[in-house]
Amino acid sequence: MPLLPMRPVVLVVYDYLQRHFQISHLETQILLANRLADHVMVTTDFTFQDALQYAGVPQNRVTKVPMLAPEKGTAIRGSHDVERTYFLWTTNLAAHKNHRRALAALQLYYEVYGGKLDCHVTGVGSTEIIKSQSPHLEGLNRVVAGSRALRLHVKFLGDLPDEVYRRELAHAAFLWHPAELDNGTFSVVEAAHFGVPALSSDYPAMREMDQQFELGLTFMNHEDPENMATELQGMQINLAERRRTVATEEKLEGQSVQHLAQSYWKAVREFL
Amino acid sequence: MKTYGIFIAYAPTIDLRTEGLGRYLASFLKAATDRSDAHFAIMCPSWSREAVVALCVEAEISADRYSLIGPGPAPLLYRIYRFIRRPRPDVKPRRRSRPIRDRLYPVAVAHGEWLKGRIAGTRSFSAFLLLALYGAALALPVAVIVLGRRLARRLLATAIHWLKQTLRAANRKVGSIGLGSLSVIRFKLYEGMLERETSLMVSNGNSRGDISAWYTPAAFWPAVADLDAPVLTCVPDIVLAEFPVGFARIGGAPMQHAFQTVASTIRRSQNFVTYSDHIKWGILVEKFGIDPAAVRTIRHAPSDLSHAISITGFPDNEATGRAYAEMLLIGAIRKASNRQYASNFNNSSVRFIFYASQFRPSKNVITLLRAYEWLLRKRRIGHKLILTGVSNYESVRDFIDQHHLRSDVLFVHGLSEPELAACYKLADLAVSPSLSEGGMPFTFTEAVSVGTPAVLADIEVTREIITDPELRQVSLFDPYDWLALGEKIGWAIQNRENLYTQQRKFYDDVLAKRSWSDVVTEHLDVLDQLTAKRMVLEG
Numbered sequence: 001m002p003l004l005p006m007r008p009v010v011l012v013v014y015d016y017l018q019r020h021f022q023i024s025h026l027e028t029q030i031l032l033a034n035r036l037a038d039h040v041m042v043t044t045d046f047t048f049q050d051a052l053q054y055a056g057v058p059q060n061r062v063t064k065v066p067m068l069a070p071e072k073g074t075a076i077r078g079s080h081d082v083e084r085t086y087f088l089w090t091t092n093l094a095a096h097k098n099h100r101r102a103l104a105a106l107q108l109y110y111e112v113y114g115g116k117l118d119c120h121v122t123g124v125g126s127t128e129i130i131k132s133q134s135p136h137l138e139g140l141n142r143v144v145a146g147s148r149a150l151r152l153h154v155k156f157l158g159d160l161p162d163e164v165y166r167r168e169l170a171h172a173a174f175l176w177h178p179a180e181l182d183n184g185t186f187s188v189v190e191a192a193h194f195g196v197p198a199l200s201s202d203y204p205a206m207r208e209m210d211q212q213f214e215l216g217l218t219f220m221n222h223e224d225p226e227n228m229a230t231e232l233q234g235m236q237i238n239l240a241e242r243r244r245t246v247a248t249e250e251k252l253e254g255q256s257v258q259h260l261a262q263s264y265w266k267a268v269r270e271f272l
Numbered sequence: 273m274k275t276y277g278i279f280i281a282y283a284p285t286i287d288l289r290t291e292g293l294g295r296y297l298a299s300f301l302k303a304a305t306d307r308s309d310a311h312f313a314i315m316c317p318s319w320s321r322e323a324v325v326a327l328c329v330e331a332e333i334s335a336d337r338y339s340l341i342g343p344g345p346a347p348l349l350y351r352i353y354r355f356i357r358r359p360r361p362d363v364k365p366r367r368r369s370r371p372i373r374d375r376l377y378p379v380a381v382a383h384g385e386w387l388k389g390r391i392a393g394t395r396s397f398s399a400f401l402l403l404a405l406y407g408a409a410l411a412l413p414v415a416v417i418v419l420g421r422r423l424a425r426r427l428l429a430t431a432i433h434w435l436k437q438t439l440r441a442a443n444r445k446v447g448s449i450g451l452g453s454l455s456v457i458r459f460k461l462y463e464g465m466l467e468r469e470t471s472l473m474v475s476n477g478n479s480r481g482d483i484s485a486w487y488t489p490a491a492f493w494p495a496v497a498d499l500d501a502p503v504l505t506c507v508p509d510i511v512l513a514e515f516p517v518g519f520a521r522i523g524g525a526p527m528q529h530a531f532q533t534v535a536s537t538i539r540r541s542q543n544f545v546t547y548s549d550h551i552k553w554g555i556l557v558e559k560f561g562i563d564p565a566a567v568r569t570i571r572h573a574p575s576d577l578s579h580a581i582s583i584t585g586f587p588d589n590e591a592t593g594r595a596y597a598e599m600l601l602i603g604a605i606r607k608a609s610n611r612q613y614a615s616n617f618n619n620s621s622v623r624f625i626f627y628a629s630q631f632r633p634s635k636n637v638i639t640l641l642r643a644y645e646w647l648l649r650k651r652r653i654g655h656k657l658i659l660t661g662v663s664n665y666e667s668v669r670d671f672i673d674q675h676h677l678r679s680d681v682l683f684v685h686g687l688s689e690p691e692l693a694a695c696y697k698l699a700d701l702a703v704s705p706s707l708s709e710g711g712m713p714f715t716f717t718e719a720v721s722v723g724t725p726a727v728l729a730d731i732e733v734t735r736e737i738i739t740d741p742e743l744r745q746v747s748l749f750d751p752y753d754w755l756a757l758g759e760k761i762g763w764a765i766q767n768r769e770n771l772y773t774q775q776r777k778f779y780d781d782v783l784a785k786r787s788w789s790d791v792v793t794e795h796l797d798v799l800d801q802l803t804a805k806r807m808v809l810e811g
Contacts, residue, residue: 020649022676028612035616049654054679056617204652223650 008038008271015183015205016050021096031055041267043067046204047183063267066260067212069189072252076170077195084173084239086118086155087199087232090187091179093125095136098201098222102178103143103150105228110149113233117173119154122165127158170194174235174242177201178222184209188217192252197242199235213255216245275311276304276799277341277477279488279496279503281470283462284319284350287686288327293508295714297489298331299575300795303788305337310796312338315477315486317469318346330689341480343472347465459526470495477501485799492533497540502802504795505541508710510534510555511634515708518633522666538562543802545570545795547711550732568798571737573788574717574779580693581722600694608682609663624656625761626699626724628692628715629706631661631668636705636729636751641671641681643758648680651762657681658695697722701764704728705751712737716747720779725772727757727764743778746771 011034018024034040034055040062042048051062091097109115121129130141144150160168169175175191175198184205188198192215200206201222210217220231235242253259280297288294304312316324321340328338346354387407394400443455470493477483478500486503488496491510496503512519512531519527538544538560544567546552552569556562581600583593598620605622608614625644629635637659647653663669663683672681687695696702702719704726712734719726728734729751730744738744746767749760764771 019679020676027679031613032616035618046652052619053622053654053656056619056622058619059621 009036010039010041010268010271011037012041012043013047013051013055014043015047016054017096017182019050019054020181021094023094023096037061038271039063039267041065041264044183044205044208046208065263065267066255067184067186067209068257068260069186069213069255070193071256072193072249074166077193077249078170082171084117084171086120086172087174087176087235088169088172088191088196089119089121089176089178090185091121091123091126091129093128093132093134093137095134096180096182098178098180099129099137099140101222101225101228102176103140103154104225105178105232106154107143107147107150108225108229109232110153111147113229115153115229115232115236117153117232117236119176120168120172121154121156122158122160122168124159127156129156166190166194169196172196173239174199176232177206178220178228180222181205188215189213189252189255192247193249195243195246197235197239197246199231214247214251216242216247218242273309273311274484274800275313275482276796277480277483277486277499277501278312278314279473279477279486279493279499280314280316280320280324280490281466281473281493281495282317282320282323282490283466284317284353286320286323288320288323293490294327295575296508296572298327298333299573299788300489300792301328301338302331302333303573303792305333306789307792313341313480313483314338315342315473316340317466317473318343319350319469342476343469347469349461349465456525459529463529467495471498474498484803487795487799491537491541492530494533494536494540496537497542502543502799502806503541504543504545504798504802505537506545506547507538507551507556508547509551509708510559511632511708513555513559515633522633535560542566543798544568545798547572548733548736550736551710554732568794570791570794570798571786572711572714572717573786573791574721574783575714576721576784577689577693577696577718578721580690581697594698597694597697600691601698604684604687604691604695605658605682607684607686609685610678610682613679614682622656623654623700624658624698625765626658626695626702626719627704628660628687628695628702628718629704631659631665634706634708635661636707637661637665637668638671639751639754639757640703640705641668641675641677642754643761644681645675645677646755646758647762648677651758653762653765655700655765658699659683660685660687660692660695692718693722696724699724700768701761702726703757703761705757707731707751709733716775717779717783720772720775723772725764725768725775727760737783738778740778743774746774 013034018027018030024030034051034057037057038061040051040055040057042051042062042064043066045064048062048064051057052059089102091099091102106115106119129137130144132138132140144154157168169191172191173196175187175196177185177188177198177200179185179201181203182205185200188200188206188209191198192213197216197218199218199220200210202219203222206217206219209215218231218235221227278301282288286294288297301312301314304310314324321342324340325335328335387403387410391400391403391407394403474495477486478498483501485501486496486499487506488503489506489508491505491507496505510531512527512534516531519531523530538556544552544556544562546556546567546569548571549569552564552567556567557564581593581597583589583596586592601622602617602620605614605617627637627640629637631637640657644657647655657680659681661668661683662685663672672678684691684695696719699719702715702724704713704715706713706729708731710733713728716726716728726747728738728748730748731751734748735744738747746764750756
């Protein structure tokens with residue numbers, strides 16, 4: 001006799017980063033949970049493929065549901081005329097955030113392309129990027145210390161309170177997302193609510209996010225600092241035009257939880 | 273009816289079913305024993321009898337179609353070795369005390385619960401003290417027994433570990449002062465045993481007057497030159513000569529000895545057969561100075577695996593066949609060396625790239641791994657890579673660990689023929705990056721025969737068979753360029769249907785025209801010619 005009532009288990013899995021990066025020692029337990037679950041829900045085709053190929057879950061036990069992004073809240077679209085002096089790089093200390101190439105790109109942007117916009121770095125642990133001794137961050141302090149342009153233009157703000165972050169975002173020229181891989185970042189949707197365009201790494205989940213939310217993202221090759229720097233420069237020069245391509249408020253409204261919840265209910269209902 | 277002899281003397285540890293040469297031998301024997309005008313006597317060492325029988329059973333060769341000859345019981349030393357290395361059951365036998373323990377345990381637990389409740393609920397200090405003392409009196413002997421057993425086990429394990437370390441250190445010291453380490457002594461003993469066994473086989477063979485000629489499918493046994501009847505020696509390849517550094521690094525003295533044995537066999541033999549002109553001219557004629565007239569090239573027939581996987585008699589044979597293949601694939605995946613990952617892998621429709629081969633320096637596996645890692649991490653193809661080599665091959669293991677590929681590159685060693693066929697059938701693509709082979713890799717025909725396209729390294733033996741420039745363009749890649757291999761795999765997966773159609777046409781129109789029966793006939797023609805020549809010379 002089971003001690004607890006047997007209830008079906010439906011897992012929502014956002015990504016299988018552990019397939020590509022050494023990030024967890026719980027790999028076996030996570031896999032087991034996936035394989036024992038009655039059903040797995042994912043939000044991108046990329047994660048769908050990883051569920052089949054990496055987690056080894058049969059296709060009839062995986063469903064893709066739409067991404068649920070933060071809603072507009074109190075966000076107000078800023079005016080086109082306000083002069084914007086910085087862009088925002090949201091990150092953390094994880095290896096897949098691509099810090100080394102991002103800093104190389106920033107150095108090229110300022111030193112070679114004469115970039116005018118400052119870079120404000122935010123996110124959990126972001127003040128530690130140039131202090132950490134982790135293998136993927138080691139030596140970045142020397143990169144920053146050795147470049148006057150980086151010291152002058154890049155400001156590590158750390159983990160900001162929500163309100164402060166939203167204020168920072170609202171006044172940013174654009175949002176920069178140079179990560180290598182994940183299930184997509186909602187920070188670009190948040191930015192769109194404020195009418196702020198985004199420059200993102202080109203990987204499957206971000207393409208899917210761009211398609212679902214019609215964000216009008218600009219993409220860059222996150223493996224090539226030269227290309228990243230060129231695209232940063234492109235954002236700076238074409239800022240007005242890039243702001244016009246950001247998804248309209250009506251389009252974003254169509255992606256609200258209220259509109260998308262039906263897909264989740266449809267998948268879960270089968271198990272009740 | 274003529275009787276021909278087949279001479280093999282593989283090492284005791286070789287399971288012929290998992291070796292390329294074994295699969296070749298099975299195809300050859302199957303076609304040979306189907307003939308009504310010839311009988312085949314297989315001469316093998318005592319230790320290989322079981323392996324040969326297993327190979328024939330798997331190839332569905334009836335036992336009455338061939339005879340096994342050779343020395344009778346295996347040498348005592350080998351039997352001792354087998355006894356030491358015998359497989360031990362995973363599950364420990366149930367001890368006799370177990371039923372008593374099983375009965376006592378619930379009683380003890382229930383009593384413990386009762387005691388716990390009484391101690392927790394008592395309101396009298398004296399009752400509490402008495403119950404606590406009673407509990408301690410019960411727990412103490414149990415604790416002494418449990419801890420004592422654990423301590424004894426720990427001491428025993430430490431003593432065994434110390435003994436092993438000491439023996440290893442002593443072995444290293446003995447080796448370093450040139451007295452010969454244990455491994456050298458073991459190798460020398462094995463060498464002596466093999467020499468004695470082959471010499472017994474030769475005298476046994478020479479006592480048989482009915483065998484008109486001998487065929488030996490590998491050049492590993494110099495003693496074949498001592499057989500009285502003419503011998504046709506097959507030289508599949510001599511990769512040791514082409515990749516001396518790689519083999520020296522993994523094999524040391526035994527590998528050098530293997531090369532010397534091959535060289536000695538070639539020098540002592542007079543009649544040769546190869547699978548390709550490349551081996552004939554590039555190795556035997558050029559490197560060993562053999563007269564080209566003494567070497568015949570007899571190419572392979574296709575290695576068709578469809579019989580091992582095809583299903584008939586169901587309303588939808590295709591769907592049933594696929595379900596059967598998927599069941600076999602899951603069985604194969606669960607054999608993977610990364611058991612923790614694979615033991616409960618459930619997706620039988622997993623997409624993967626497949627390469628069936630042992631790992632050797634000539635197999636170029638690292639290039640394949642580099643290409644795969646690029647496809648997985650940069651091109652995001654998501655496929656798995658399934659290999660049939662053993663996972664503890666040093667360079668491969670290091671690459672897998674460094675690039676965090678333990679869950680994506682699966683090593684499924686020791687597949688049965690149906691499992692192998694299922695892997696080929698369900699793969700999106702078969703790949704052979706090998707830099708050197710005796711003939712065109714079996715990868716091509718094994719894959720195409722069950723409906724899967726293949727891409728192959730652009731090497732001489734393959735170019736001998738695939739001569740059409742267009743087919744070469746789509747099927748071959750530069751094996752020294754991992755990026756070219758990665759791009760080729762990516763392209764082939766995207767254009768799978770077209771590639772398969774082109775390759776299938778070539779398979780049907782050209783390769784399938786040749787059968788193993790043709791291969792056997794050509795061998796028998798050569799053997800008959802050698803017999804006739806001998807008769808003329810002796811006559």
